[in-house]
Amino acid sequence: SISVPPTESEKVRQIVALKEAIMLAKQEMMEGKGGITTDEMQIYQMKLSLMRLQGLDNPDKYLIDPSSQQAQQAMQNMQMNQQQMQQQQMQQEEARFQQTLDVQRSEIQRNAIGDEKDREFQYTELETKTAMDKYEADLKAEVDEAKIIGDATTKLEIASIKPEVVNENS
Numbered sequence: 001s002i003s004v005p006p007t008e009s010e011k012v013r014q015i016v017a018l019k020e021a022i023m024l025a026k027q028e029m030m031e032g033k034g035g036i037t038t039d040e041m042q043i044y045q046m047k048l049s050l051m052r053l054q055g056l057d058n059p060d061k062y063l064i065d066p067s068s069q070q071a072q073q074a075m076q077n078m079q080m081n082q083q084q085m086q087q088q089q090m091q092q093e094e095a096r097f098q099q100t101l102d103v104q105r106s107e108i109q110r111n112a113i114g115d116e117k118d119r120e121f122q123y124t125e126l127e128t129k130t131a132m133d134k135y136e137a138d139l140k141a142e143v144d145e146a147k148i149i150g151d152a153t154t155k156l157e158i159a160s161i162k163p164e165v166v167n168e169n170s
Contacts, residue, residue, distance in 0.1 A: 011053055018050040035158060040066035066163055079152040086148060090141045097137065101130055151152070 006014065016032065025038040034040070051059030052100050064071050109120055 015050060015053050018046055018053065020042075022046045022050065035154075040071075040164070067159070072156075072159055075155065076152075079148070079155070083145070083148055083152075086144060092136065097134065106129075 003021055022043060025043045028034070028037050029040075029043070044063060050057045051062065056062070064074075104126055105123075108126060
């Protein structure tokens, strides 16, 4: 059978369609649909196809294969950086929380004019509220950290399974 190359107008239609597909896939990844409706490997394959249509003979030398060791290491580093950033944010929130607590304690001490029972009541109320706020902040931080670790573990497991699936299909 004879293979006829696509006409220029067919190439343009294919290029436009691939660009739209890549843009939609990236948007879905940003929306958290990675692994559900698309993934990095599919976007990589679409980019390779687009570059071939645009006349590049070896487009894979311009892109990093998401299943490569280099990409996996970069993903792991990115996830570690995200965890570090979240920990820093938690520390900053804790410091702001502590500052707020210190200011509130100072205000109560400065403005405490009433009798001893009134001051004790206000202080106890503040400590209770602070303890509840801290408990809620700590719980939220632990849940967020568990989500990040769970997502990272899932991505690493998926990444480790993909080469096995490719090897089994070969």
